[in-house]
Every structure is written in C-alpha cells, then in structure tokens.
Amino acid sequence: MNIIVTGGAGFIGSHLCKQLLKNGHRVLCIDNFCDYYDPSIKRDNIREMMRNERFLLCEGDIRDRNFLADAFGRQSCELVIHLAAMAGVRPSIENPVLYQDVNVSGTVNILEQCRMSDIKHLVFASSSSVYGNNEKVPFSEDDPVDHPISPYAATKKASELLCHTWHHLFGISILALRFFTVYGPGQRPDLAIHKFTRKITSGEPIQVYGDGTSSRDYTYIDDIVDGIVRGMEYVQSRNLFDVINLGESRTITLTELLETLENELGMKAIRQNLPMQPGDVDRTFADISRARKILGYDPQTSFQEGIRRFVAWYRKR
Numbered sequence: 001m002n003i004i005v006t007g008g009a010g011f012i013g014s015h016l017c018k019q020l021l022k023n024g025h026r027v028l029c030i031d032n033f034c035d036y037y038d039p040s041i042k043r044d045n046i047r048e049m050m051r052n053e054r055f056l057l058c059e060g061d062i063r064d065r066n067f068l069a070d071a072f073g074r075q076s077c078e079l080v081i082h083l084a085a086m087a088g089v090r091p092s093i094e095n096p097v098l099y100q101d102v103n104v105s106g107t108v109n110i111l112e113q114c115r116m117s118d119i120k121h122l123v124f125a126s127s128s129s130v131y132g133n134n135e136k137v138p139f140s141e142d143d144p145v146d147h148p149i150s151p152y153a154a155t156k157k158a159s160e161l162l163c164h165t166w167h168h169l170f171g172i173s174i175l176a177l178r179f180f181t182v183y184g185p186g187q188r189p190d191l192a193i194h195k196f197t198r199k200i201t202s203g204e205p206i207q208v209y210g211d212g213t214s215s216r217d218y219t220y221i222d223d224i225v226d227g228i229v230r231g232m233e234y235v236q237s238r239n240l241f242d243v244i245n246l247g248e249s250r251t252i253t254l255t256e257l258l259e260t261l262e263n264e265l266g267m268k269a270i271r272q273n274l275p276m277q278p279g280d281v282d283r284t285f286a287d288i289s290r291a292r293k294i295l296g297y298d299p300q301t302s303f304q305e306g307i308r309r310f311v312a313w314y315r316k317r
Contacts, residue, residue, distance in 0.1 A: 002077040003232075004119075006030045006062055006110060007084030011188050012125070012179075012224060014045035016081065017055065019225050026054045030071055030084065032061040036091075037189055045186060062106035068113045079121040079232060082110050085155075088190065089129060089279045092152035103155035104162070111166040121173050121235050123228060124163050128180040128217065128247065128284045129153035138217075138287040141178075141243045150279035160243065167241040175235040177227065180247030180286045184221030184306060185313030193218075193307070196261055196269065197314050205270040212255035214276070215283040217247040220301035220309075230295040247286025248299050260304060264311045 003020055007013045008029030017027050029046065033039040049055040058074060060067035062084050085103045086092070092099040107124070114122055130145040130153050148154040163174045187194045199206050227246040234242075252260075258269050291297035301309075 001079060002026045002028070002075055004028045004030065004072065004077045004080045006080070006082045009033065009042035009046045009057075010083065011045075011186050012182055012221065013083045014042070014049075015184075015186065015221050016083070016225050016228055017046070017049060019229060021049060021052055021054055023229070026056075026075070028056045028058060028071065028075060028077060030058050030060065030062065032084075033059065036086065036088075041189070062109055063101060065109055065112075068109055069116075072113050072117045072119075077117070077119055079123070079236065080110065080114055080119055081123045081125075081228065081232070082107065083125045085125065087152070087188070089150040089152050090277060092150050092155070093279050096151035099151050099155050103152075104158050107159040107162055111162060111172070114172055115166065115170045120171065120239075122163070122175075123231050123235055124159065124174060124176045126160055126176045126178045126243070127153065127156045128178050128245070128286065129281065130157045130160070130178065131281070131284070133281050137283065138249060138285040139245065140287040141245060141290055149281065152279075164241050171239060173235050173239045174241050175231045176243045177231055178243065178245045178286075179224060180217040180219050180245065180284050182219050182221055182224050184310055186221070187310065192257070193261070193310060194314075196258065197265065197311065200261060200265055200267050200269045203270065205272040206258070208254065208258070208271050208273050209280065210254070210276040211273075212258075213253055214280070215251040215253045215285070217250060217284045217286045218252050218303055218306070219246065219248045219286075219299065220306040223248070223299035223301055227291060227295060227297045230297055234295055244291050244294065245286040245288055246291055246297065247284075247288055248303070249286050249288045250303065251283060251285050252303055260307050261311070264307050
C-alpha cells in the first residue's frame with residue numbers, strides 16, 4: 001500500500017516507518033521537526049530510510065492546510081496513520097494553546113484532508129492519559145473518559161470525538177489506539193527512562209515526584225508497532241469507528257523502574273524527592289483483552305528485557 005504517516009520522524013513514527021518499509025509498503029512521512037526536543041535526533045531517525053526509494057519525506061506542519069493539500073497530492077494513498085502531536089503532560093500545562101492548536105486543529109486538518117482526498121482509512125494515535133485518575137483498574141475502553149487532568153489528555157479525548165464525527169458524517173473508517181507509556185531504543189530524551197538513564201550515568205540527581213508508588217504500564221516499542229500494523233488491517237476490514245488499548249497490561253512503580261535501571265547500569269541513582277506534579281496521574285494500567293481478541297495483539301517484551309535493550313542502545317549511542 002501507499003501509506004501516509006504523520007509524525008513519522010519521531011520515536012514511534014520512525015520505528016513504524018521502518019517496519020512498513022520492511023513489509024513492502026510505500027511511506028509518505030510528514031513531520032515538521034519542531035524543537036520540542038533536538039530536531040537532529042528526528043533527522044537521525046530517518047536518515048537511513050531517506051535512501052529508500054519507497055520512502056518520501058514531506059517536511060511541514062499539520063496546521064498548514066496548504067502544505068497538507070500539497071503533501072497528500074504527492075501520491076495516491078489508501079491509509080493515514082496520524083501520530084503527529086505535541087506530546088507531554090507537564091509541558092501542556094505550561095502551553096495549553098499550542099497543544100490545542102497542534103493536537104486538535106491539526107487533527108481536524110488531517111481528517112478534512114482525508115475527506116477531500118477520498119482516503120477512507122485512518123489510524124489515530126490516542127493516549128492512556130484520557131483515562132485520568134481512573135479508579136477502576138485495569139483501564140477498559142468502556143470506562144468513562146470525561147475527566148482528563150491535563151490539557152494534553154483533553155486534546156487526545158477531543159481528537160477521538162472528532163474522529164468519530166468524521167466517521168459518522170463522511171464514512172471514514174477510523175481506529176483510535178490508546179498507547180500506554182511507550183519506551184525502547186530511540187526513545188525521546190524528555191521521557192523518564194531516557195532522562196533517568198542519562199542522569200544516573202552522569203551522576204546527576206533524579207527528581208522523584210511523589211513517594212515512588214505511582215505506576216505506569218510500560219509498553220515496548222516493538223509491541224506498539226505490531227499493534228499499529230494489526231490495527232491497519234482491522235481498520236480496512238470494514239467501515240468502523242473503534243477505540244482499542246495498546247499496553248503491556250502490567251504496572252511498574254517508579255521505585256521499581258529506578259531499581260531496574262540501577263541494576264542494568266550497575267550504578268546507583270541520586271534521588272531528590274519532590275511532591276507529585278499537577279497533571280500527573282497516579283497510575284496507568286491497560287486492559288488489553290479487546291486488543292487480543294480483535295487484533296490478535298500479544299505483547300512479547302518483558303519490562304526487564306525492554307530496559308536491557310534500551311540501555312544497550314544508550315551505551316552504544
């Protein structure tokens with residue numbers, strides 16, 4: 001197929017693009033290389049793919065409708081995988097207008113371009129953050145998600161609603177995948193595992209928010225990519241709107257995370273305890289029974305193995 005991937009030079013996007021090329025598809029990658037973190041990292045992510053004749057980069061912003069019209073017109077495509085977004089809970093509190101503009105208005109632009117280009121299949125990257133401080137665990141797709149506690153989470157929930165609207169009005173088949181804390185080689189430098197590894201190895205103190213009992217459902221990048229690829233097949237199988245969790249379905253506390261990193265690195269962390277931050281949820285925990293049943297999704301990488309692979313990548317780099 002010919003596939004458009006927005007945010008294709010980012011952490012998840014670049015891993016996905018590599019797998020799509022490996023599977024024989026043609027990929028049109030859209031990315032604006034914003035300075036949320038060093039843009040050279042994203043350029044390195046796609047450097048090898050740039051030599052592949054089945055990979056085409058269109059550099060620009062999803063808020064620019066003229067740019068999108070030109071990019072979508074570069075080649076006929078059957079499917080869009082929309083990953084592009086401003087990421088991060090805490091930065092969204094500092095700059096909510098930017099997050100609304102990119103994540104919500106940008107998603108409307110993608111949906112409209114799909115409509116105008118007669119593209120009938122879309123996979124949308126949502127987030128476990130939409131569950132907020134859900135009291136019931138594990139988090140199920142049927143749980144209410146009406147109480148987000150950060151602007152980032154609110155933009156992802158709003159985008160899910162917009163996707164449903166475009167499905168209802170224009171018959172676009174759309175699957176929203178709620179990702180649970182994705183990690184692995186190539187991870188963004190602002191994310192906890194990467195940041196903690198950097199600070200431990202350089203002897204800098206790590207800011208530990210809360211008492212260490214907050215927990216996350218860490219999901220290895222290869223398992224997420226496998227889930228997206230399976231989601232591509234599902235969204236093309238019929239006309240649908242659906243929401244599915246992609247996680248590991250196991251929780252790791254902050255204390256466990258630090259201990260695992262210390263053991264793998266053979267170094268101790270210098271910890272600086274601070275209060276919990278606004279917008280941070282107490283835990284995430286995915287119910288992946290629907291993903292198993294509908295997609296055949298079956299995450300294979302344990303947390304300890306995933307950390308071993310990340311640390312090996314970090315040291316080599």
